[in-house]
Amino acid sequence: MSGTISVVDASRVAAFPDFADLPAEELDELAAAMNELEVEAGAEVVKADDYGTAIYFVERGQADVLEDGAETGEPLGPGDTFGEIGLLLTGQRTATVVARTPMTLLSLSGQDFDRIRARVPGVEGALRRLGLERTG
Numbered sequence: 001m002s003g004t005i006s007v008v009d010a011s012r013v014a015a016f017p018d019f020a021d022l023p024a025e026e027l028d029e030l031a032a033a034m035n036e037l038e039v040e041a042g043a044e045v046v047k048a049d050d051y052g053t054a055i056y057f058v059e060r061g062q063a064d065v066l067e068d069g070a071e072t073g074e075p076l077g078p079g080d081t082f083g084e085i086g087l088l089l090t091g092q093r094t095a096t097v098v099a100r101t102p103m104t105l106l107s108l109s110g111q112d113f114d115r116i117r118a119r120v121p122g123v124e125g126a127l128r129r130l131g132l133e134r135t136g
Contacts, residue, residue: 008034
């Protein structure tokens with residue numbers, strides 16, 4: 001996985017369904033804390049049982065979600081989010097995510113999320129709901 005430093009615009013964040021209704025201030029705060037990552041096909045983005053250090057937002061490309069080596073269903077694609085369970089709920093990754101195609105991801109590290117957490121209550125609520133839906 002290679003990371004590139006680039007400014008993430010709030011409009012890119014607002015394109016994600018979970019964040020579309022956030023106030024502009026929260027979108028700006030979230031965008032400023034994110035990084036863009038370019039991932040090659042076949043790259044393992046996260047590995048099951050690893051410590052969860054970031055949340056990822058798929059902007060371009062597709063990835064497979066594997067649990068115990070088996071695909072769990074539909075691939076992740078643009079607009080999807082992953083990594084929120086490990087970061088916000090369990091502390092550990094619950095699945096392995098492997099890029100099926102070249103991907104563009106936006107990432108938010110746990111450290112950056114903690115730094116902005118108090119200023120983005122809508123973001124935390126949206127991510128917790130998503131994580132709880134997946135684990136429930």
